[in-house]
Amino acid sequence: MKELTKKKGIILTSKDYKENARLLTILTEDGLENAILRGANKINSKNKKFTIIPVEVEYVRTISTLATFTEGYITNNFINLKLDQNKSLIYLAIVEKILAFTDSIDDKLQMYEFVNKILTLLDQTKYPIVVLYLFEIKLLYLIGIAPILNSCVICHNSSDDCGFSLSLGGIICNSCMIKYPIDYDANTTKVFKYLYFIKLDKVDEKFLELIDQTKLSFTKLIDSYYEKYIDFSSKVKKVIRSVN
């Protein structure tokens, strides 16, 4: 008999594989792993439920180079996310970054818990775009390319009405703005800082609503930042833009 191990994870993607099987990509507390789900494409397969992503599962798999998913128990189905087209698109943008960056993040457990909280928020909220902002902004810290937001990049004074400079990767105070042009004004920068610094445990629907009510969009700032500091441009978000 093959050796087995029990794990928990979030099944992020599911692709056709040989002979009616599916290849699952699962985010676990140890990072990303692939597992084959046999027979999942057969009509009446009881395994089909694991392929309607995302699903949080406790599962058993073989210990081998390419593991086989032998059985599982669904602990969260993210049903609201799946029924909402806009949330589903945002989910794809989130997964794209999880797949791109998880390997480079040292603390895999922290990454797992972070993603789990983000997907739970996305599932429950009426303000999915704000959850995307939260995810993308907080991920910068985990990847190790966090912007400097505590004090002015130039003079190191901390003040409340700083603007944001993309080229300098942080905030610029009022006095330094004369010499160093900013890309985003004090108001946008302030809300950006809220999103960066708030603890995920403290994020509730009220907070997401407040951010939504500012009517500020962080899409351009975030996308430009990822492009400039880690040379990443989102294919999914490009598709979303062309659809809209």
Ligand SMILES: [Zn+2]
């Ligand atoms: Zn300054």
